[in-house]
Amino acid sequence: MPDQLLFAMEVTLNGLMAGVLYALVALGFVLIFKASGIFNYAQGVMALFAALTLVGIMEGQVPFAHLINAIFGTEIHHFGWHVPALLAIILTMVVMVALAWAVQRFIFRHLVNQEPILLFMATIGLAFVLEGVGDIMWGADIKKLDVGLPQGINEWIDITTFEAFGYGFFIDNLDISATIVAMILVAALIAFSQYTKQGRALRAVADDHQAALSVGISLNFIWILVWSIAGFVALVAGIMWGAKSGVQFSLSLIALKALPVLMLGGFTSIPGAIVGGLIIGVGEKLFEFLIGPMVGGATENWFAYVLALLFLVFRPQGLFGEKIIERV
Amino acid sequence: MNAMTGNYTTADGRQIGDTLMEMKNITLRFGGVVAIKDISFDIHEGEIRAIIGPNGAGKSSMLNVISGFYHPQEGEVWFRGAKRPTMKPYQVAQQGIARTFQNIALFNGMSVLDNVMTGRLTHMKTGMFAQALWKGKAEKEEVENREVVEKIIDFLEIQAIRKTPVGRLPYGLKKRVELARALAAEPKLLLLDEPMAGMNVEEKEDMSRFILDVNDEFGTTIALIEHDMGVVMDLSDRVVVMDYGRKIGDGTPDEVRNNQDVIDAYLGVSHD
Numbered sequence: 001m002p003d004q005l006l007f008a009m010e011v012t013l014n015g016l017m018a019g020v021l022y023a024l025v026a027l028g029f030v031l032i033f034k035a036s037g038i039f040n041y042a043q044g045v046m047a048l049f050a051a052l053t054l055v056g057i058m059e060g061q062v063p064f065a066h067l068i069n070a071i072f073g074t075e076i077h078h079f080g081w082h083v084p085a086l087l088a089i090i091l092t093m094v095v096m097v098a099l100a101w102a103v104q105r106f107i108f109r110h111l112v113n114q115e116p117i118l119l120f121m122a123t124i125g126l127a128f129v130l131e132g133v134g135d136i137m138w139g140a141d142i143k144k145l146d147v148g149l150p151q152g153i154n155e156w157i158d159i160t161t162f163e164a165f166g167y168g169f170f171i172d173n174l175d176i177s178a179t180i181v182a183m184i185l186v187a188a189l190i191a192f193s194q195y196t197k198q199g200r201a202l203r204a205v206a207d208d209h210q211a212a213l214s215v216g217i218s219l220n221f222i223w224i225l226v227w228s229i230a231g232f233v234a235l236v237a238g239i240m241w242g243a244k245s246g247v248q249f250s251l252s253l254i255a256l257k258a259l260p261v262l263m264l265g266g267f268t269s270i271p272g273a274i275v276g277g278l279i280i281g282v283g284e285k286l287f288e289f290l291i292g293p294m295v296g297g298a299t300e301n302w303f304a305y306v307l308a309l310l311f312l313v314f315r316p317q318g319l320f321g322e323k324i325i326e327r328v
Numbered sequence: 329m330n331a332m333t334g335n336y337t338t339a340d341g342r343q344i345g346d347t348l349m350e351m352k353n354i355t356l357r358f359g360g361v362v363a364i365k366d367i368s369f370d371i372h373e374g375e376i377r378a379i380i381g382p383n384g385a386g387k388s389s390m391l392n393v394i395s396g397f398y399h400p401q402e403g404e405v406w407f408r409g410a411k412r413p414t415m416k417p418y419q420v421a422q423q424g425i426a427r428t429f430q431n432i433a434l435f436n437g438m439s440v441l442d443n444v445m446t447g448r449l450t451h452m453k454t455g456m457f458a459q460a461l462w463k464g465k466a467e468k469e470e471v472e473n474r475e476v477v478e479k480i481i482d483f484l485e486i487q488a489i490r491k492t493p494v495g496r497l498p499y500g501l502k503k504r505v506e507l508a509r510a511l512a513a514e515p516k517l518l519l520l521d522e523p524m525a526g527m528n529v530e531e532k533e534d535m536s537r538f539i540l541d542v543n544d545e546f547g548t549t550i551a552l553i554e555h556d557m558g559v560v561m562d563l564s565d566r567v568v569v570m571d572y573g574r575k576i577g578d579g580t581p582d583e584v585r586n587n588q589d590v591i592d593a594y595l596g597v598s599h600d
Contacts, residue, residue: 197452200442207434208434208435210429210433211434211435212446213416214428214433216418216419216421218418218419
């Protein structure tokens, strides 16, 4: 096989893996948008906050340490214990559920039946607040997140492909685990929304608030549930991105990469978020590989957005979004 | 013009049971506007009770008070022999009061079958993990709920559109699906907000037939709001007449028809 084709295959595989991570973030957006019609700008920050909290708990960091020290003149930073990864993940999830409750209780409960643009603005506010709280609670330095996921080149794939093609593919173990986790997550979400009472209630709420109330669904409960699930997805995304590139505040910017994914996949489709993520992931890697050298490289920064722009012009509902039918 | 109390037998020989719901001196205000002023009436088990009145009389407000969407400033709501505390609409629904809406509130993205299934939500007890994994008790429960729903779908003659997304249906059928969803809850009290608004004569006849059949077959107590006097008089056992938020008449259709206040409200009265 020609070298060029082998390279392209390797690039495609890596693109698929990167796409899974985009899809994970996009999923969080889709879930909240489907259930409450809110475009949650804070999803990226939620992933950051989840990752910060996870690292903080694992390392036994004292929350608000800087604040406490500044006020009381103390010098405390650590509790001096280390929490095992699994327990820390569970505790972080508890924090995310509490966050979901607070978001519903203090922000969105007061904004029922408001214009979507108002709700969107509220999530922008939430993003800034959450980023600030994350900073005060856990500090702004870059942290290493290691929950015990395998990292580095996958030897087996390297050797197998070397024997088959005479060229070893470089695939990161972390990307493989991200893919597996994402698949499990999606299967669980689909089972939840299709087969459970709460899933059916969730779809009902997304469709019509009044009607949902009239069949005995508590809007408050469903919204807290949705924000908790979004928190859970944010936690998973936070773990994967954090393990890959360290927990740092630029993590919240991955939310921006989710936007083109959503425009491709449609804002209301779970499969759309996944396929959209994969297309963007593969697309930007292949484009960089094939066209990048001709235009001086660095195409990964803009490729996704140009693709999203084309979709907005020619297919605004995305690949899988519900077609907008206007009855006249 | 006092409301009848206790059990009674209707003109067509049906036996009406005890008081199911009683509204006591309800007053509802929106800021300075008094939507309902000191109204009392009761609904007996098994009867078809209508609330009529001209536009803006406060009929829909009254229905919204019963279903918990509005909370009256004064007065008490009694349901099944107990005073009802202030409740949210979903709690009222869980108590066994189902409703339809004047401007149809269906889940447009879902099929007819799924819409009607949401009516069963208050009857589902198994936990979400069991349901997600589709095992044992959850499966049995799902099958039981499906049976109830299929029976209602057959009853209302909407088998042909079971799988159709509700958004695509014409108006008259949407109204029928909404009725099906409310019925799926097997309510103790069914509230219908203008079930025949905007329908043609044929659709009105169909809907009237369904309302009578529902009452007959399932023994469901029905409270309905209607504009169309003719329809109401044919359908209902007892009628409350409202005008400008006050109750001006209460009794059987014949009594109400001959009530001077009611005639004045509907036909206007000369001031000379």
